[in-house]
Amino acid sequence: MAEAPGGENLLFLTDEQLRKGIEAMFFAYRGFTADPDRILEGMNYGRAHHRAIHFIHRSPGTTVSNLLSILGVTKQSLNRVLRTLIEDGLVRSEKGKVDARERHLHLTDKGQMLERELSDAQRARMRAAYRAAGPQAVAGFRQVLEAMMDPEMRRQYNRLKEGG
Amino acid sequence: MAEAPGGENLLFLTDEQLRKGIEAMFFAYRGFTADPDRILEGMNYGRAHHRAIHFIHRSPGTTVSNLLSILGVTKQSLNRVLRTLIEDGLVRSEKGKVDARERHLHLTDKGQMLERELSDAQRARMRAAYRAAGPQAVAGFRQVLEAMMDPEMRRQYNRLKEGG
DNA sequence: CTTGGAAAGTCAACAAGGCTGACGTAAATT
């Protein structure tokens, strides 16, 4: 067993271990999105709609520009998704009272129902994985994921974590 | 503190905890793909090319149908990617000697170079995250990801893990 | 030896969801 200069065992940092982690991310992300994808296919929505719905549910009354910075897409791309959600009566958009340029976004009852269906499915998988791995593994899982984020994304993530 | 019937503390399974995990996956996956994406943008390739290159590197001589089952896309979709990689001299495709219907895929030297560049970038981020979180967290990370995969994908993942 | 079917490849058409660029409008700020 190779020991690092400081006496710390760094076997978990070999290229082989890192590659396994990379492939685990790839395969796991597929599972992560599989259930919502299945629900959305057939209705006219996709993963982009799911993301918008998720974060509007998460931060009711959020503005378009706020959503833009969380999702990291262009306004044209988000707008296409948002427009269909508003037209279909899943999302309500209302002018800001303090700043009337802003649009504040909320889920309608219908939107809440779809959100519930999607997040129930996604949480069920997550719950099964968490239960199988145990609390200590879950803590490690979250630590590694957080360390993997871009600083700007970590900021967004932590704002959501606290704010909610 | 709520205790489960069995006396086990299940606080880590609350909806709130699960939601945090879901968002962590979302933001972390962005970081996970960010560096290779940056390298590929401007050359005529995308994430799909990266995936093909990764798994060909991983299992040299693999067949097209094998790659199909790992990547989980249609042959038409994979073929488009593979064709450009072959045309550009990054991948070599050769008829099978035992079964001449099969095409065995290898990276050329040029392909190896790009693979190296991409995986160096991706490993660097993974290494930083692993180092920041520590070996115990990494073990938990892998456990949860593995539990999150679809059974079929877990099979693929484990085949790669052992076979390599 | 013939034939059925698997493996691989190709063409065409389409959709989702990214992107850029340009433009318009209303409201806030300077």
Place this chain on the structure above:
DNA sequence: AATTTACGTCAGCCTTGTTGACTTTCCAAG
């Protein structure tokens, strides 16, 4: 009054996924 900000929209492009139909090659079973 001029500029900036927030948002919406039109047009067009790219990547990467999809289905369907079709061909070629070739193994293997009858």
